[in-house]
Amino acid sequence: MNRPSQLAWLFFRTSGRLSRAAYFLGGLLVALVQAFPLYRFTLVAEGTPESQMWAAAFFLAFLASLWSNIVLAVKRLHDLGKPGPMALVLFVPVISIVAFLVLCLFPGQPGPNRYGARTNAPA
Template sequence: MADRPQLLWLFFGVSGRVSRAAYFLGGLLVAIAQAFPLYRFTLVMEGTPESALWSTVFMVVFLASLWSNVALAVKRLHDLGKTGLAAVVLFVPVISIVAFLVLCLFPGQQGPNRYGQRTNAPAR
């Protein structure tokens, strides 16, 4: 099991590189984290305190997950030897789907690059 600093780096840090598998699995975990409070919200009656609670939980998770998706994409782009600024395309409808597929399918650079010595690690 990864320790807390590694998980914080994976989901919130923007330095270093991540592999295709780490990007995909991290993105999947973020999507599940978003889906759970949304699912719970749909199960309760509208206008109740429980509805307000799940709505608030969803908004907090959604905002945190936005940053997590950007951080994962930036590190994945670094693994490809590209600047993290290209992560902006994840916010463009339709293009974001293509960008996600590219980040999941194209292999990263072998060996060190200007963004880190190895994949799945922060830059040192």
């Protein structure tokens, strides 16, 4: 698989499994992509066309990062042998913190499981 299709799989497709490190680092990259337009928005004068452009960029980055965070969590859950819809707990206050820690700290299932033959690969 070439690099662009690997990135598309990592951030936009729910099939396969993902390791703890890949989940954490992918989530960190998503957070940085979201933070950059927000940072730029804070540097320009309010109400200017430039501020509107950065606000729109932040909104688009937020939408893309929301989906990417869900996709990363689904694949991480797959590595733990759990169904993807459990990723919805990441939207429940307080529980989301515990769920995030579980996804970052607990090792996945060794060997193949029903979600894929190996970690960090599509099913």
